[in-house]
Amino acid sequence: MPASIRDVMPAFELFQPASVADTLGLLERHGSDAWIMAGGLDTFDWLKDRIQKPKVVIDLSNVSELRGIKERDGGIEIGALTTLTTITRDPLVTGKYRMLAEAAGLVASPQIRNQGTLGGNLAQDARCWYYRAGWPCYRAGGNICYADTPTSLNREHAIFEADRCVAVNPSDTAPTLIALDAQFVIMREGREQVVSAQDFFVGPGIDITRLTMLQPGDLLTAIRIPGTWAGKELFFEKVRDRQVWDFALVNIAAAIDGSASTITRTRMVVNGVAARPHRLEAVEAFLAGKSRTPEVAEQAADLAVAGAEPLRHNAYKVPLVRNLVKRAIRGGAEWTS
Ligand SMILES: Cc1cc2nc3c(=O)[nH]c(=O)nc-3n(C[C@H](O)[C@H](O)[C@H](O)COP(=O)(O)OP(=O)(O)OC[C@H]3O[C@@H](n4cnc5c(N)ncnc54)[C@H](O)[C@@H]3O)c2cc1C
Ligand code: SF4
Structure with missing residues (x-):
C-alpha cells in the first residue's frame, strides 16, 4: 500500500452557498467532482486521510433553509442540516417521536452531536477499517473483501445480507426513521x-460502492x-463497547401499537448487522395480534435471526439481536428477557 501523509488535506475548491x-x-455545474459537506465529521476523516480527493467541496453550513424542525401534515419535517443535538432537545421530536431523540442522543459524544447533522448521519459511509484505511476492496472498486478472509478482523461486521462486502450501516438514527x-x-x-426511509438505504447487491441511493449531484x-x-410505544436500544463515543455493535428501533398485554402492529428494525438497516418483517408479521408473553418473544427472537450468517468473530451478534427483540416486545412487562 502506498504511504500517505495523514492530516494534510488535498487541495480542493471550496464553495459555501x-x-x-x-x-x-x-452541484449541477460540478457533477461528480463535487463533495457535499454538512457537519464535516465523516468528510474530514476521508479528506485528512487523503483517501478521498474531491476537486470541489460544497459546504452546506450557511444554507439555513436546510435547518430546523416544523410540523407538517400531522407529522414533522426535519431539515437535513439540523444537528443531532437539536433533535435530542426539540419538543416536537421528544413529544411525539422520543425514540429518534434517544437515538440521536446516543451518537458518539456531545461535540460530535453539536456538529453532526441528521442528513450526514444518514448518509455517512461504512466504518469498515480496511476500507477507511484505503485498502482496494470491493467497496472501493477492487475485487476482494479484506474483512472476510480466515484471518480478518470482523467482530463489528455483518451477519445478514452479505454480498461480497460485509460492512454494516453505522447510523443510530437510520433504524428509527425506518421504524x-x-x-x-x-x-x-x-x-x-x-x-421511503427503507428504500433510501441500499445493500451491496444494488450498489456495492455506496450505502444509500444518493448519487453524485443529489x-x-x-x-x-x-x-x-x-x-405510540417507541423503543430504541443501542449496544456498544463503551458507553460514549462509540458506534453501535447492534441497535434496535421498534414502533409498537397495542396495549401492555397485546401487540396489534409493529415495525422493527436492527442496525449494525448488514450494509443497510435490517427490517424484521417476519417478526412484524408474526407479532400482529399476539400477546406479550415470554414464549411469543422467544419465537419472535428465533424469527429475527433466521438466515443469519456470522463471520469468524461476530457470532455474538446473533444472541444480541435475539435479546434486543425480546426486550422490545417485553416493553414495560415484568418478565425477564
Ligand atoms: C468519532 C466518531 C464517532 C461516531 N459515532 C457515531 C455513533 O455512535 N453513531 C452514529 O450514528 N454515528 C456516529 N458517528 C458518525 C457521525 O454521527 C457522522 O459522521 C456524522 O453524523 C456525519 O454527519 P456530518 O453532518 O458531519 O456529515 P458529513 O461528514 O459532512 O457528511 C457525511 C456524508 O454525507 C454526505 N451528506 C451530508 N449531508 C448531505 C446532504 N444533505 N445531501 C447529500 N449528501 C449529504 C456527505 O457528502 C458525506 O458523504 C461518529 C463519527 C465520529 C467521527
Ligand atoms: S467489508 Fe466491505 S468495506 Fe470492508 S473490506 Fe470488505 S468489501 Fe471492503
Missing part, C-alpha cells in the same frame, strides 16, 4: 424526489415523519 438554489446550481415510516426528500436534477433536503406512529 447560502441557499438551496445556489447549492443545486453548484417510523419516514420519507426522505431528495433534490435530483432539479426535481424533488420523495423516497441533495438530501429533509426528512418527513408521518403522524402514524406519533405517541
